Amino acid sequence: MKPSKQSTAAGLNDDIGEAKRLALYRSQVRLRDAEQRAFDLFLQNLVKGTSHLSLGQEAIAAGFAEAMEKGDLSFCTYRGHAHTLARGVSVEKVLGELMQRDNGLMRGKGGSMHLTSEEHGVMGCYAIIGAHLPIACGAAWRAQYKGHKDVSVAFFGDGTTNIGAFHEALNFAAVWKLPVVFVCENNLYMEYTPIGDVTAVPQPAADRASAYGLERILIDGNDADIVYRTAQKAFAKARAGEGPSLIECLTYRHSGHSRADPAKYRPEGELEKWKEHDPVKLYRERLKQFGVKEDVIAKIESDIRREVDEATEACKAAPLPPAEILTTDVYADGGWAWRN
Amino acid sequence: MKPSKQSTAAGLNDDIGEAKRLALYRSQVRLRDAEQRAFDLFLQNLVKGTSHLSLGQEAIAAGFAEAMEKGDLSFCTYRGHAHTLARGVSVEKVLGELMQRDNGLMRGKGGSMHLTSEEHGVMGCYAIIGAHLPIACGAAWRAQYKGHKDVSVAFFGDGTTNIGAFHEALNFAAVWKLPVVFVCENNLYMEYTPIGDVTAVPQPAADRASAYGLERILIDGNDADIVYRTAQKAFAKARAGEGPSLIECLTYRHSGHSRADPAKYRPEGELEKWKEHDPVKLYRERLKQFGVKEDVIAKIESDIRREVDEATEACKAAPLPPAEILTTDVYADGGWAWRN
Amino acid sequence: MAELTYRDAVARGIAQEMTRDPDVVFLGEDVAKAGGVFKATVGLYEQFGPLRVRDTPISEQAILGAAMGAAMTGLKPIAEIMFSDFIAVCFDYIANEFPKSRYMSNGQTKCPLVVRTGNGAGSRFGAQHSQSVENWCMMIPGLKVVAPSSPVDVIGLLAAAVRDPDPVIFFEHKSLYATKGEVPDGEIVDRLGTAKILRPGKDATIIALALMVPRALEAADILHREHGIDAEVVDVRSLVPLDTQTILNSVGRTHRLFTVEENPRLCGWGAEIVSIVADEAFYDLDGPPVRITTPHIPLPANDFLEDMVLPTVNRIVETVKRSLGS
């Protein structure tokens, strides 16, 4: 768990290490490109239903996922593409689900808001605000009860801090000292309303940590290194049996809330300001500071491009799901029979 | 609103004044005797259903009610007899409801957990934990919207601070700057479980005030003077348009949670310790310190005794409600027709 | 007379009532400055100002609780719950508070409020954003429950709901927002508890609600044109109060009953209507009453699966045809 300290070309103290750092960049570029592609496909009318992009918020998904070990569990929201991809789910399976094809992660049955890949530790994306925070507590309770060492992580937005389930989950986790980490991605808005207009404290999560006996943690969510280090600390605490953490990550979404939203409610210049603090751009510069060569970076980028392109083609070619799946898997016997 | 300062026989600085002080005592004795009688009637099998006594917690109900003006609104829990009486509802109507007679406050339709007397500002007792906190916000919103000067007050227990509605109401009230006062009566237990076993912070309400941008207020809830002064301050703030307050009052219930509960879960000596800090006893001594004569006190006590005795007789003699009321007042037209 | 979308009818209905009565106030998530996520309340904030049209936190319990407290004390709030599925997070107010306070208080407590909510499938939003949950409310004593199928009914029934002294849950169908209809000028006020016969017929009664109404009408046309079956189509509009007389009279004439329900089958409103008709008009029935419903499963996101699962025009036609043995 202890990060190895390495010296770099620039002489910077590198507690993270080049391998991890490249992985963090790779992951962020992958999330960025895959979601950019999702947006393009939406413009081509190939993405059905709704979809909620994390463009601009990639450092959080990448930083936490890179700090997780196999077996750690992610519980996400409708804005869950990035977290799902970051745990290693293929771009094809995610885009396939957005396009509601048979090759999608859930063969089109769940849709973009409910990405789930238990084999990757993605325990579902939840579309009712706050619902998954108590659910993550339950998974953590299982780990505690069984003596497993995995951590459950719940990701959610700033707006989610105002719903009752947030409060119940935080108190419950603290009282039972559960190995669960609550990650608030504060992107300044609920759907279209600024979080400050509807919240009693300036920092919706951090300013409430003390209400659950927890440390106040507020970080730059656009810096993957900071996110990664913070995640590591919280996971170590959880694995040591010292209970939950609540982490507020400051960030910004570049696009609207969902595909229907042109985000006209933003004050002028806000997006531009945040784009200067773009996590992918920032991290590319970071790599260079640490002496990573341009061709290494370019190779990562082109590899990702290829993965996303291939995934896109595979999805376009993929069939629709067969009609039979309409009534499968309502119950554990595979069917839907509510009567004899 | 400014308390008049008077000098007393003992030379104490009396910011409350004798009239108010006698009223505070009178109210506490009345709540005590009425509820003691409710308990006796329960032992005689004359109280039906459940009932939740506030024996030991009278200073809170009395202190707040004495600080309220006509038009201020109380929203209470199933443990609401004391608050209802304190707003001036007759003992007969309350006991009548507990006995589910036709002379009861709601003619037996609501029962002991739902006492309501809108003409006295008792806007209902609510039996689902936390439900009335948002409702009180709504009443306060009406006052704000209409420019009325009344304050809405929600009373609830320590255990209630862990349910989602508490969190939503507090945030909502703070954001909208509503003239509402949240009063947590911390009697150390939810039903049978000590509050400390299930709460992440030592003071379930006070330690959470900051999560809503509010001042931390923790007071001795067994001292009616302290309660009264705290209430006055919070009401003044609300009326001035400066928003909500959250007040945690430390207290203890002398009896079990409800009539079914012998309260065996208490550690030995706890009840005895708190009985030494009995609000009625304490306040009787306070009166004497302020030079009130024993015969004045005795007269108050015997007047109350008479009211309670007469109420008891009236209730015993009261008929059951007529069967017709079974289907009245489901809808505003007075009836229950869901079809033509 | 003008053509109006169902979506715009919502804003017009609210505006009509807010203009009439200064005690009508409106709150919900993103409803004010942004005009609502379905754009059904655009312009109200500008017209009525920030004190009457208010954005809230994501706190559905606070929204409904606050609406109730305001209603109890003199306002006539309209509260929006963005998607009807979210009624599940504030169901205590729907099930235990709104509908019981008047009764428990022996008539003291009033609760004149309206909860508007986007109901139903068709947007490929998946299982947690597409449900038809009107039966979640119909089954609770003390509520009134309304679900209009056309722009003019949106205005008229919304006005009736706002003026009604009881709590009304008002289901707007998301897949109808873009549909259009003729709407007369001036004030429109309808009556709760009244079903409408939209197409008279003599061979069968088809009862439908919301999005199922245009489908039932289309099915009736096909049944008539292609199969010589003359079906009467009743838009039930108001589940509570329920206009049982119109239904029973219709069945008395046609002798056959079909319900078309978008909700999953078990305990849907159609079951209630069938049980009333089977009890009170048993001897009028010439054959089994049949319910056409969404099967009892969660809703899939995929568009063609979603289209399969809801009652279709074709399923209505086939079911009626087969049942009538033609």
Added chain:
Amino acid sequence: MAELTYRDAVARGIAQEMTRDPDVVFLGEDVAKAGGVFKATVGLYEQFGPLRVRDTPISEQAILGAAMGAAMTGLKPIAEIMFSDFIAVCFDYIANEFPKSRYMSNGQTKCPLVVRTGNGAGSRFGAQHSQSVENWCMMIPGLKVVAPSSPVDVIGLLAAAVRDPDPVIFFEHKSLYATKGEVPDGEIVDRLGTAKILRPGKDATIIALALMVPRALEAADILHREHGIDAEVVDVRSLVPLDTQTILNSVGRTHRLFTVEENPRLCGWGAEIVSIVADEAFYDLDGPPVRITTPHIPLPANDFLEDMVLPTVNRIVETVKRSLGS
């Protein structure tokens, strides 16, 4: 064989399953050290210890959410919701999370849990603590819903529920806790989805659930003794899965159907059963199917009013007698 109360059967059923499977855990408010407010779980904390039997804060959403997360990842939780009315404060888990996760995930997510809850009237607790809310759950696709009427069924169906791989909502009737019945020694495991004919008869089928079962049986006795009507009494036991075959077969023999429901009328389980029978066994019916329900009103606290409002033995007798024209 021993006589056991329905209350003690709950603890015995839980203990049986906790002994069998270390993954069975139990949580709820005041359930552990205090043994539950209905004293239905006394002794479990002592027997299974503080890691398996846990007291929670007053946080129903956390209770059900935690149960779900634990169930998804390998435990078999039993969660108590003290009074079934409180399902309204955690209804999102019941309506949107438990029942949809497996479907939405295309079969990946499992949810083997049991929610036990005290249901029903008779304790004079008033409108917010006395409801029969089994239809709140029956109407949700993806749940299973059980409501036993006797101690032996409590144990057997609870065991079946715990062993079932799907989410089961288990309704215990508060007014049955004190009732007694013979219970065999040793392990008892029943099957969900099976109704029981408790009294065979040939003149009418009376279908009842939970507290209404003993009333239906008593009514059948009176009908037989005093009116020569031989009624078959079916304890439906499991609303989902629903044993429609037993019901349809019974009606096929008796030709008349009565349901006895404690829930308020609209959209009760009886409506669903009537709609199934009216559709699939219409020509078996010799007369209208009749529902005997609590009227569609909130529940009064007063004892004699509460006794009036629930279906009584007398109301069942009179309704069946009148309908059969005797």
